[in-house]
Amino acid sequence: MDLRTPIGWLFTVVGVLLTAFGWLHRTAAFMPTGIDIDLVWGVVLLVFGLFMLGLAWRARKRRERGPAPAAANAAAASHERQAASR
Amino acid sequence: MLLHLSLNWLDKVILGLYCLFVLGIGWRLKRQMRTSDDFFLSGRRIPSWITGLAFLSANLGALEMMGMAASGAKYGMLTSHFYWIGAVPAMIFVALFMMPFYYGSKARSVPEYLRLRFDEKTRALNAFTFAIMTVLMSGISLYAMAILFRDLLGWSFDLSIWLSAGIVLLYTASGGLTSSIYNEVLQFFLIVLGFTPLTWLGLREAGGWHGLQGRLLAMGDRGYLHLWQNMAHPSSNPMGVEWFGLVMGLGFVLSFGYWCTDFLVVQRAMAAEDMAAARRTPLIAAVPKMLFPFIVIVPGILALALIPAAHWPLQKGAINFNEALPLMIQQFYPAGMLGLGLTALLASFMSGMAGNVTAFNSVWTYDIYQSYIKRDGSDAHYLAVGRWTTIIGIVLSVGGAYLVTHFxxxxxxxxxxxxxxxxxxxxxxxxxxxxxxxxxxxxxxxxxxxxxxxxxxxxxxxxxxxxxxxxxxxxxxxxxxxxxxxxxxxxxxxxxxxxxxxxxxxxxxxxxxxxxxxSLTPRLEEKHLAWFRRPAYLGVGVLVILVALNWYFR
Known part of the structure; x- marks a missing residue:
């Protein structure tokens, strides 16, 4: 499991909830500092959540395509060096 | 008098969502736990960005969050010494100089390294003291969490203990160390995203950093925003410590003793996918570690500057600095953000407990059970022992929590x-x-x-x-x-x-x-790595940032 997936989903869902809540409650009681922080930070969480989901999606696509030749070579070289150091 | 916060439906939904995700992660990981190596060492295949953030979060319990905000209010930026000189040099040292032996020796735990290097009795001394301390510390933090949630939210003490212990049990018994590490990373993001707005809103209210300085000066500032200029003598700073005691005691002995030898944090690096990733783990952790004072200590200083003394709860007639963080949350967070902030605190408690329990698991199973009770069991047997030890560790933690309530x-x-x-x-x-x-x-x-x-x-x-x-x-x-x-x-x-x-x-x-x-180990060859992946370069970069921060806040 790619950890970015659950992190992305959690912050996306919380971001949507906070944004909607902030949008619907634009009264002084919900804005102690004069800023609609629920709305503003909800959007930030949503963007972060979607970004993590995007990274996870990109990594999955790469895995499906198979390792790139350069990355495979680097991994092989790293294994050889580790074996030598043991 | 204590603060009391009341939760809106959205706050409860956010707390509930977090618990669901945590359980879901444990459930998904359960299928991957086939061998004892998977359970205790995450199969040594975790990328360094994950082990790095877990290395940092394993140390960042909710007690620390509350305590650092309280110290921020009491001592000001001086508290940052615990995050900068009191952590970062040790993190660089363990990465560059000690990790080659921890990871390279293939030891499965820190006590096991002691057996390989020294002998059985040194390992036994370390393993038994670590196992007892870990499980009792876990009990202490469980107790502190239940007290906090009782006082702040009016939740039942017993319910808080059993509910959080139950959730931690379900996800650690399912996914072992991987579950614990994944939840520590989740906790890291929750803390960063849950508490950054507190600093932002507080600084905005104070009129920026200069506004904060002005307010502190007006209150008779005793060097709240300076790290070094009052360290010549114990009587010239509120911590009561002089520079030598600070540098040698905190910066050298205590900090190196914790970050370089405590299995709870070193275990995260041991789960990394290769030697270079293990060495990068503490260095990746060091970068956010250096920035954390701005989200855990600065809110405490802001509380002191912004919240009038009359609003602070008292304890034995004096201001109770422990209420700094709850006061700031109450003052600046409306419903919704309150849920996010409390979820970050709950996540710190639960992942702190899970970290302790998984470290206890490994030391008990490898260093005590396999060494002194049953040497020749099958791998499946030790995997089962690990799962049972999780249950026993959690029951002992709960016992520890109740013990603390009675004494x-x-x-x-x-x-x-x-x-x-x-x-x-x-x-x-x-x-x-x-x-x-x-x-x-x-x-x-x-x-x-x-x-x-x-x-x-x-x-x-x-x-x-x-x-x-x-x-x-x-x-x-x-x-x-x-x-x-x-x-x-x-x-x-x-x-x-x-x-x-x-x-x-x-x-x-x-x-x-x-x-x-x-002197008897060949030097590591890392020239094949890109420069930004080489531990030595990263170490120098981290050191430069550390010096710059100390210079700026001197």
Whole structure:
């Protein structure tokens, strides 16, 4: 499991909830500092959540395509060096 | 009088969503746990960005979040010493100089490294003290969480304990170390995203950093925003410590003793996918570690500057600084953000407990059960033992939490004793890894002498009315100074006795020490890595940022 997936989903869902809540409650009681922080930070969480989901999606696509030749070579070289150091 | 916060439906939904995700992660990981290596070491295949963030979060319990905000209000930016000089040099050292032996020796735990390097009795001493301390610390943090949620939200003490212990049990018994690490990373993001707005909103209210400085000056500032300029003498700063005690006690002995030898944090690096990733783990952790004062300490300073004294809850007639973080949350967070902030606190508690339980698991199963109870079990047997140990560890933690409720001073005494046990550890590892002549007898008697040295120092000195059980030879300006100097004495005692006993005992053949001692281990070749992946370059980069921060806030 790619950890970015659950992190992305959690912050996306919380971001949507906070944004909607902030949008619907634009009264002084919900804005102690004069800023609609629920709305503003909800959007930030949503963007972060979607970004993590995007990274996870990109990594999955790469895995499906198979390792790139350069990355495979680097991994092989790293294994050889580790074996030598043991 | 204590603060009381009331939760809106959205706050409860956010808390519930977090619990669901945590359980979901454990459930998904359960299928991947096929061998004991998967369960205890995450199969050594976790990328360094994950182990790095877990390395940092494993140390970031909710008690620390509350305590650092409280210290921020009490001592100001001086508290950042715990995050900067009190952590970062040690993190660079463990990454560059010690990880090659921890990871390269293929030891499965820190006590196991001690057996490979020294002998069985040194391992046993470390394994038993670590196992007992870990499970009791987990109990203490469980107790603190239940008290916080009872006082702040009016939740039942028993319900808080059993519910959070139940959730931690479900996800750690399912996914082992991986579950624990994944949840620590989730906790990291929750803390960063849950508390950054507090600093932002607070600074905005204060009129920016200069506005904050102005307010503190108007209150009769005693150097709240400076790290070094008042450190010449204990009486010239609110911590009551001078620069030498701070640098040697906190910056060297205590910090290196914790970050370089505590299995709870080192275990995260041991789960990394290769040697370079293991070495990068503490360095990746060091970057957010250096920035954390801005989200955990600055809110405390802001609380002092922005919230009038009349609004602070009192304790024995004085301002109760422990309420700094709850006060800031109450003042600046509406419903919704409140849920996010509390979820970050709950996540710190639960992942702190899970971290303790998984470290306890490995040490119990590998260093105690497999070594002294059943040596030749199958892999499936040890995997089952690991799962059962999770359950037992959690039951013991809950027992520890209830024990603390019945004996008021027990928590203080336990923390005191743990301090004695931990203080000398770094001397043992330093000599073990860098002096091939040090022996098992030297390490064992050195460790015991260090613990005795710490206890003797406490028994002979007094600070804030504490200590001086045997005689009163010296008075410190603060408990913190007594703690730092106790660590220095413990280190010196352990170092000296280890050297003397080692020289008097027979050395081990050099062939047995290859891969365990620096002078007998081939240097690592990392030229094939891109520059930004090389631990040495990263270490230098981290050091430059550390110096810059200390210079700016001097």
């Amino acid at each position: 008021d001073n027990l928590m203080d005494y336990m923390q005191l004793v743990f301090g004695f046990v931990n203080a000398p550890l770094f001397a043992t590892f330093l000599l073990g890894m860098f002096w091939k002549r040090s022996t098992g007898h030297g390490a064992f008697w050195g460790l015991l002498s260090g613990m005795f040295g710490a206890a003797a120092h406490y028994s002979l000195t007094v600070a804030e009315g504490k200590g001086g059980w045997i005689a009163h030879l010296h008075t410190y300006s603060s408990s913190m100074a007594q703690n730092f100097w106790g660590a220095i004495w413990a280190f010196v005692a352990c170092f000296a006795v280890t050297v003397m006993v080692s020289l008097a005992s027979a050395p081990r053949p050099e062939a047995e020490l290859a891969g365990l001692v620096r």
